[in-house]
Amino acid sequence: MAIAVRTDDEWRRLAQHLGGDGLAGDPRFLTLASRTLHEDELGALTEAWTRECDAGDVEAEPPS
Numbered sequence: 001m002a003i004a005v006r007t008d009d010e011w012r013r014l015a016q017h018l019g020g021d022g023l024a025g026d027p028r029f030l031t032l033a034s035r036t037l038h039e040d041e042l043g044a045l046t047e048a049w050t051r052e053c054d055a056g057d058v059e060a061e062p063p064s
Contacts, residue, residue: 001055003046011035018049 005011008031015024023029023045028038035042 001050003050005035008032018045 003014005014011029012024015026015029019026027034029035029042
């Protein structure tokens with residue numbers, strides 16, 4: 001499964017699942033440029049979240 005985030009708004013919605021408001025407002029991840037600089041950390045957070053989820057549940061999450 002691939003998870004793609006095209007906009008900062010999409011990032012904030014995904015961040016709510018990954019770590020809540022604290023992660024959504026974390027300066028390391030506020031913009032595409034900052035997320036790119038911290039992609040290893042972001043990858044670890046995403047991996048930890050998806051490990052706890054059923055793939056069908058992740059896939060069914062509406063993009064809003």
